[in-house]
Amino acid sequence: MSTIITASQLAKKIINNEDLLVLDIRSQENFNNWKIEGVTVRHINEPYYSLVENLEKLDGRLEKDEEVVVVCAKGGTSSEITAKLEESGYTNVYNLEGGMKAWSEHLEPVKIGDLKDGGTLYQFVRLGKGCLSYFIESSGEAAIVDPVRMTETFIAFANDKHVTIKHLIDTHLHADHISGGRKLAEQTGGTYYLPPKDATEVTYEYEALEEGKDIYVGNTTVKVQPIYSPGHTIGSTSLIIDDQYLLTGDILFVKSIGRPDLAGKATDWVNDLRHTLYTRYKELSDDLVVLPAHFSFIEELNQDGSVYARLGDLFVTNSGLNVEDEEAFRKLVTENLPPQPNAYQDIRQTNMGKIYPELEKQREMESGPNRCAVEG
Structure with missing residues (x-):
């Protein structure tokens, strides 16, 4: 089971201008149209289908101990990828509970x-x-x-x-x-x-x-x-x-x-x-x-x-x-x-x-x- 972060917790990080890395696993089109934004927010966009069997795509882009929030449309596939990252030795990974749907409604x-x-x-x-x-x-x-x-x-x-x-x-x-x-x-x-x-x-x-x-x-x-x-x-x-x-x-x-x-x-x-x-x-x-x-x-x-x-x-x-x-x-x-x-x-x-x-x-x-x- 993946470690979660709620939309409310994420909002406070963004308002407080905390350094934040978001791994958005939606399609590039959806990511380009609408994303989580903040003055100190950085993004990696790598669609779910390319990560699910090949986490190596993140090599050199994400450190093992770096805090990262994984985001999808509704929180399901991001939970799966968060769990895979944790199994692979990433120690500071969080799944946005409810995904962009929850983010939109907070x-x-x-x-x-x-x-x-x-x-x-x-x-x-x-x-x-x-x-x-x-x-x-x-x-x-x-x-x-x-x-x-x-x-x-x-x-x-x-x-x-x-x-x-x-x-x-x-x-x-x-x-x-x-x-x-x-x-x-x-x-x-x-x-x-x-x-x-x-x-x-x-x-x-x-x-x-x-x-x-x-x-x-x-x-x-x-x-x-x-x-x-x-x-x-x-x-x-x-x-x-x-x-x-x-x-x-x-x-x-x-x-x-x-x-x-x-x-x-x-x-x-x-x-x-x-x-x-x-x-x-x-x-x-x-x-x-x-x-x-x-x-x-x-x-x-x-x-x-x-x-x-x-x-x-x-x-x-x-x-x-x-x-x-x-x-x-x-x-x-x-x-x-x-x-x-x-x-x-x-x-x-x-x-x-x-x-x-x-x-x-x-x-x-x-x-x-x-x-x-x-x-x-």
């Missing part, structure tokens, strides 16, 4: 800060997929923004904090991952919010997330202020939390900006995107802390594993906010974009409530990296 909670009138804001970092969710708690109540489908993690966190989940908020209709918002609302009795301009085809009831309709968490101490900010989708709505934090959804990231093409409306939404980024956000305080719904680059993580930046700083450092020529901006966000997310059309249909795929199908649909940014 959520790492990070405290962002205390709120002015009491309460705390947390970020849930999905390292394997690049998704970022937010948990706002105050006076025994909680709101969750852009929750992913692993709802049990949020419920367990709320129980641990002894708070009741009251509000579930999606900043827009997501196309790269399946939202957990409606499911959490059903599980907790909370209210699910969605921008109405993104909800024209949904099959379920929801509360409108609209500018001018503030949401309060706890004893009216934490105000969630919606700001209409179209461009990634026509309904995209940012949130200002406690006059300190700007939750930008998929409009603005730390190192890039949102793409406008995932609903097939790139040329229609370019002007909306530019107006949001170059006019609407310019009117806000430079001191707001930008908290996006995704990250594309491991370098966007701070030392504690969080992802955020001051808005004023992004107007200096983010290249997507510094394209003066409008035609050049149009080309940037409509041409030479990264590949679209895996199964993004089916994901949108799922988030509209039009299809209900089984869990394994949902996992398959979500496989692959985050691709909501113009550059990624």
